[in-house]
Amino acid sequence: MAGNASVAMTWMRLLSRHLRTARTRIERLGLKGARQRILHYLAVEFAGRNAGRPSASLRAWASELGLAKETLYRALTDLKEEGMIRRCGRSIELLRVEP
Numbered sequence: 001m002a003g004n005a006s007v008a009m010t011w012m013r014l015l016s017r018h019l020r021t022a023r024t025r026i027e028r029l030g031l032k033g034a035r036q037r038i039l040h041y042l043a044v045e046f047a048g049r050n051a052g053r054p055s056a057s058l059r060a061w062a063s064e065l066g067l068a069k070e071t072l073y074r075a076l077t078d079l080k081e082e083g084m085i086r087r088c089g090r091s092i093e094l095l096r097v098e099p
Contacts, residue, residue, distance in 0.1 A: 051091060
């Protein structure tokens with residue numbers, strides 16, 4: 001890498017992206033409660049789009065959020081009933097953000 005600036009820059013960008021991702025996950029796991037973790041995920045991962053799909057199955061997503069799958073399902077249902085999100089299959093649309 002010392003002799004190839006292009007490779008060094010690509011490597012630094014990759015490491016930087018991984019570091020930002022890790023810091024975001026640590027920040028999310030520090031949030032109290034399923035609701036806050038889900039809304040944080042949606043705001044960060046769907047930034048600028050308001051909708052998308054979690055990167056994995058709901059079961060794997062629950063694990064990534066540090067939640068039991070039942071807790072995730074219940075929190076998603078609550079957010080849907082409150083008009084915060086809309087679900088269609090695995091897709092989730094963030095309708096509004098808490099103040």
